[in-house]
Every structure is written in structure tokens, then in C-alpha cells.
Amino acid sequence: MPDNEQRRSDAQDAGERLVARHVREDPFAAAFKATRMPMIVTDPNQNDNPIIFCNTAFEKLTGYSSREVVGRNCRFLQGEETNSETVGRIRDAIAAGSDIAVDILNYKKDGTSFWNALFLSPVRDDRDKIIYFFASQLDFTNVKSREADLAAARHRAEEEVAKHTEKLEAALAAKTLLVHEVDHRVKNNLLTMASIVKLQARKTKNEDHKQVLMSVLNRIEALSTVQRKLFTLEDVSRFDIADVAREMVTDLVGATSREDIRLTLDLHPVYVPAVKATPLSLIVNELVGDAIKRGLSDGGGDIHVVIKRLNGHFLIRVEDTSVPVDVDDETTEIGRILLENSAKQVGAKIEKRVEGHRTTVDVTLLVEAPQENDS
Amino acid sequence: MLLAMELESEVELAGHHVTATAMSRSQAREAVSIERPEFAFVDIQLQDGPTGIDVGRDLADEGIPFVFVSGNIKKIPNDFVGALGAIEKPYTVAGMKSAIAYISGVIEGRSDLPLPASLVLAEDVEIIRGGYRVS
Numbered sequence: 460m461p462d463n464e465q466r467r468s469d470a471q472d473a474g475e476r477l478v479a480r481h482v483r484e485d486p487f488a489a490a491f492k493a494t495r496m497p498m499i500v501t502d503p504n505q506n507d508n509p510i511i512f513c514n515t516a517f518e519k520l521t522g523y524s525s526r527e528v529v530g531r532n533c534r535f536l537q538g539e540e541t542n543s544e545t546v547g548r549i550r551d552a553i554a555a556g557s558d559i560a561v562d563i564l565n566y567k568k569d570g571t572s573f574w575n576a577l578f579l580s581p582v583r584d585d586r587d588k589i590i591y592f593f594a595s596q597l598d599f600t601n602v603k604s605r606e607a608d609l610a611a612a613r614h615r616a617e618e619e620v621a622k623h624t625e626k627l628e629a630a631l632a633a634k635t636l637l638v639h640e641v642d643h644r645v646k647n648n649l650l651t652m653a654s655i656v657k658l659q660a661r662k663t664k665n666e667d668h669k670q671v672l673m674s675v676l677n678r679i680e681a682l683s684t685v686q687r688k689l690f691t692l693e694d695v696s697r698f699d700i701a702d703v704a705r706e707m708v709t710d711l712v713g714a715t716s717r718e719d720i721r722l723t724l725d726l727h728p729v730y731v732p733a734v735k736a737t738p739l740s741l742i743v744n745e746l747v748g749d750a751i752k753r754g755l756s757d758g759g760g761d762i763h764v765v766i767k768r769l770n771g772h773f774l775i776r777v778e779d780t781s782v783p784v785d786v787d788d789e790t791t792e793i794g795r796i797l798l799e800n801s802a803k804q805v806g807a808k809i810e811k812r813v814e815g816h817r818t819t820v821d822v823t824l825l826v827e828a829p830q831e832n833d834s
Numbered sequence: 835m836l837l838a839m840e841l842e843s844e845v846e847l848a849g850h851h852v853t854a855t856a857m858s859r860s861q862a863r864e865a866v867s868i869e870r871p872e873f874a875f876v877d878i879q880l881q882d883g884p885t886g887i888d889v890g891r892d893l894a895d896e897g898i899p900f901v902f903v904s905g906n907i908k909k910i911p912n913d914f915v916g917a918l919g920a921i922e923k924p925y926t927v928a929g930m931k932s933a934i935a936y937i938s939g940v941i942e943g944r945s946d947l948p949l950p951a952s953l954v955l956a957e958d959v960e961i962i963r964g965g966y967r968v969s
Contacts, residue, residue, distance in 0.1 A: 639906065643879075646905040647837075650924035654840040657927065661843065676927070683924035706929075706951040713950075714928030 466509060467530030473502050474511035474529060477591075497521070497596040499533070503581075503589055507532045508553065511591075520598055522568030533594070536575075538566035549579065556581045556589050562599070574603040642686075649683045674790065678797070681707060681744040685736050698736040700775075701726040701766045704743045708764050711747050719759025720751065727767040729826065738801035743775060745798045746820050750779035752790070753818070760816075768826060775822040782816060841875060841903075844927070848934045859885040863892060873941055874900035876917070878909060890915045901937065907954060914956035925952055 477500065478488065491498060497517035501508050509530045518524055521536065528535075537546060545563045552559035558580045565575040575596050582591040653676055660672035688703045705726055712722045731739060747764065754760045760781030767774055802809050807824035838855045845852055854865035858881045866874075874893055878886035886902065887910070893900045894916030902910055902920040910920060918940065921933050929952030939947045949955065 643905045646924045650837055653924065653927075654836045657840055657843075658836070680924075680926040680928075683926060687922055687924060709951060710926050710928040710932075713932050 466506065469505055470502065470509040470511045470530035473505065477512060499594050501592045503592055517596065520596060536565040538572060540564055540572065552579060553592065573598045574600045645686055649679060649686060653679045653683065677748060681740055682737065685740045689733055689736060696732045697730040698733050699728045700731055700739050701728050703740050704764065704766055707740065707744055708747050711751060715751060715755065717759060720754045721761045723763045725765040729766055729768055729773045735805050738804040741797060741801045742822055745794050746777035749794055750777055753779060753781045771826060772823050773826050776819065778817065778819045780816045844930050845934060858882040859889050862889045866896060871898060873937060874898055875903050876900050878902060878904045887911065887915060890917055917956055919953050919955040921953055
């Protein structure tokens with residue numbers, strides 16, 4: 460008798476002996492045979508640990524008949540794409556006589572593969588000797604393919620997101636470049652406008668013309684200062700009026716080169732949205748410019764500028780002590796129009812008080828932008 | 835070159851002599867070789883591109899002090915390539931005047947002058963850029 464045949468026959472005998480120990484009515488044996496869970500029993504005490512028994516569910520799953528599997532080691536279920544590392548883990552568990560639960564790719568008789576959730580466990584006798592190995596198989600190919608589908612879908616979605624992100628980043632870079640370019644041009648144009656006016660003021664022989672041109676230059680420069688401050692902001696909704704006022708006022712007073720005009724400041728950060736920056740800066744510019752004009756025609760004086768918050772409102776106050784003299788009507792009129800229009804634009808209230816030498820102008824308006832805590 | 839012309843008039847009004855104005859890196863090199871200036875104002879965007887930074891490096895190599903004049907201070911390299919500082923565009927007449935006065939003082943060796951708001955010193959750049967100072 461050839462070896463193979465002998466082995467098969469030995470295994471079959473072992474299987475039959477195992478079954479013979481159970482009477483026909485033994486519910487455990489009946490359950491083993493009838494369950495929908497594919498199961499096998501192997502005999503580690505025979506050469507190469509052959510299968511000695513398989514149930515109907517196993518036959519159905521693998522396509523092999525009991526006759527074909529009994530006497531063979533389980534490795535015939537393995538195939539080309541079976542992970543050898545997983546096989547190694549099963550081999551180690553058998554050698555160690557321990558339980559193991561692994562997912563392994565197995566192959567049916569017709570060559571199709573299936574994902575097998577294998578559970579393998581030794582069966583011991585009274586003396587703790589391993590007499591059988593019991594193994595159950597569970598085909599979870601469907602779960603596995605759903606997982607693969609999900610992974611593929613996730614992968615596609617991620618690719619899509621990456622593609623969109625790339626597009627958005629490119630668009631953002633282009634927009635940023637554009638903003639920088641526009642900002643650069645706006646700045647250069649403001650400076651060029653100022654230069655043209657300045658050139659004309661420098662060349663004219665007419666003092667009145669010169670004064671008119673210088674007052675135009677002054678307003679262009681107020682806008683320039685706003686533009687310069689605006690672009691250094693991280694957040695255009697938070698423009699600090701006190702910051703621009705400090706620079707503007709210091710500039711204006713400094714430009715007079717008059718030591719008898721004394722400037723004091725009481726400035727606290729007040730944040731406004733960028734859209735309000737221009738009208739508010741023009742307000743500060745007009746108020747301080749007016750105070751300087753009076754100081755110039757008088758014999759100097761004190762100018763005090765306050766910017767601070769007052770419960771939900773904020774206050775711009777320009778106070779000066781110089782003999783109030785009327786500057787020429789035209790200048791006063793233009794200053795008034797600019798001031799009133801700017802105030803109207805931001806919904807500010809203007810209040811002017813004259814007490815002897817002291818002129819106080821209060822501009823109050825609602826604060827909308829979120830304010831930082833006092834620091 | 836209206837801006838350069840007006841700057842020239844401001845510098846002369848402050849009592850200084852303008853040795854030359856240049857519109858490109860090569861013109862700047864030539865101008866410096868003809869008459870060495872005591873100080874230079876360097877716009878970053880010149881006719882041959884953003885070569886003002888290179889002009890700054892050339893000046894630093896020559897040991898000529900200078901400031902950048904730029905609409906975007908953030909474009910200047912972190913080390914300011916040896917510039918004293920930068921005047922941000924669009925500057926005002928008064929702002930430029932006070933910057934010139936400060937610079938004149940520094941060249942004459944004065945260190946007690948208050949820094950005008952129109953001039954950002956190179957050593958303060960970290961404050962402007964990231965809200966902290968390295969040194």
C-alpha cells in the first residue's frame with residue numbers, strides 16, 4: 460500500500476474511532492456534523508498532523524469532499540497569495556499547543572480564494588496530552604471586500620480632497636500675489652499723487668495756491684498713513700485708531716517745527732473694522748489740523764489728543780489752548796465738510812465747546828469690533 | 835522717477851547734497867564709484883526688478899550706510915542686508931523729514947535722538963515681523 464493511501468486510511472480510522480466514541484444520539488456529535496460553521500479535527504499524533512474529520516459545512520465551504528481532505532494536512536487550503544507570516548504563526552501555535560485566531564487567505568477546490576477567520580485550539584486528554592486539534596473556519600470575504608471598498612472610497616475621497624486643496628492653495632497664492640500687487644500700486648499711486656501735489660506746491664509763486672496745494676497734500680497723506688498701517692495688519696477687522704492717530708498727530712505737529720506748539724497724548728487701543736479706518740483717520744486729521752492752524756496763528760499753545768473707550772462707545776477728543784481766531788472761511792468750510800461727512804459715514808457725533816482759550820472737540824461713536832482686554 | 839525727484843528735494847531742503855539718483859543696480863554701482871555718498875536711500879523695486887536688495891548688499895560691501903524705502907517691509911531679508919532700517923511707503927513729507935533728521939544725527943554720531951515713527955530700525959525688525967525680539 461503506498462504511503463499516502465496508508466496515511467489516509469490511518470486518518471480515517473482515527474476519525475471513525477472518534478465518531479464511534481459518540482453514540483448516534485450524542486447531541487454534541489450531531490451538532491458538530493450539522494452546524495453551519497465549517498469545522499475540522501486533526502490528529503497531531505499522526506505524521507504531519509492530518510485532518511481526521513470534517514463536517515458538511517466545511518465540505519460546502521471548500522468544495523472538497525470529506526474523502527478528499529481526510530488524511531491531508533490543512534496546508535492544501537493555502538495558495539499563491541496566502542501570507543506566509545500568518546502560516547508561520549499558525550505553525551508556531553500548533554507547536555506551542557496554544558489557541559490561535561487569525562485571518563488567512565485560503566483557496567477552495569475550484570481555485571477561488573476566500574478570507575478565512577480561522578480559530579484553532581488543541582484538545583487535551585486527562586493527562587493533558589494534546590490528542591486533537593479542533594479548527595473552525597469562517598468565510599468573511601464579503602466583510603473583507605466591503606472593507607476594501609470602503610478603503611478604496613476613502614482613498615478616492617482623500618485624493619479628491621488633496622486635489623481641491625491644491626487648487627485652493629494655488630488660488631490663494633494667486634490672490635495673495637494680487638493683493639500684494641494692488642497694495643503696492645495703491646501705495647505707489649498715493650505717493651505719486653502726493654509727489655505731484657508737492658511738486659506743484661514747490662513750483663508755484665502764488666502763496667494762496669501753495670496753501671491750497673498743501674492742504675490737499677495733507678489729506679492725501681492722511682489716506683497714505685491709513686493705507687500703510689492697513690496692510691501690516693494680520694486681521695483687517697482690527698484696525699487700531701490710536702496707533703494711526705499717534706503717528707499722524709506726531710507727524711503733523713512735528714512738521715510745523717514750532718516748539719511753542721506742545722503736544723500731549725492720551726491714547727488707548729481702540730479697534731475698528733478697516734472700512735472705518737479712513738473716515739476716522741480723516742476725523743483725527745481734521746481736528747488736529749484745525750488745532751494746529753489756530754496754534755500757528757496764535758502764539759503756539761497746547762494740543763491734547765485723547766482716544767479711549769467709554770462703555771460701548773469710544774471717544775476721540777482734541778483739546779487745544781490757543782486764542783480762537785477764525786482762519787479764512789474757505790479753509791474752515793472745507794475742514795467742516797470733511798469732518799461732518801466722515802462723521803456721518805461712521806455714525807459719529809461731534810460736539811464742540813469753546814471756553815475762553817480752550818477749544819474741546821469730542822467725537823463719539825459706537826464700537827462694534829471685538830475689543831481686546833485692557834493691557 | 836517723480837518719487838526720486840521729490841525725495842531729492844526733501845534731502846536738499848534738509849541741507850544735504852545729493853550725489854546721484856539711480857534707477858537700476860548697475861546705475862547705482864556706477865553712481866557710487868563716481869562720487870561716494872555718505873548715505874543712501876534704496877527703493878527695493880527698481881527698473882530692473884526687485885534689485886534694491888542687491889544694491890543694499892553692494893552698499894554694505896562698500897561700507898556705505900543706507901536705509902530701504904519700501905511699500906512692503908516684510909519683503910526685506912531678516913538680516914536687512916546691513917541696512918540701518920527702512921522707511922515704509924507711502925511716507926509723508928513730515929515722516930520723511932523726521933527720518934532724514936534722525937539719520938543725519940546718527941551719521942554725525944548722535945545716539946540720543948528719539949526714533950521717528952516713520953523709520954523702522956533693522957534691530958527692531960523682529961518686533962515688527964513676529965512680535966518678539968531675538969537679541
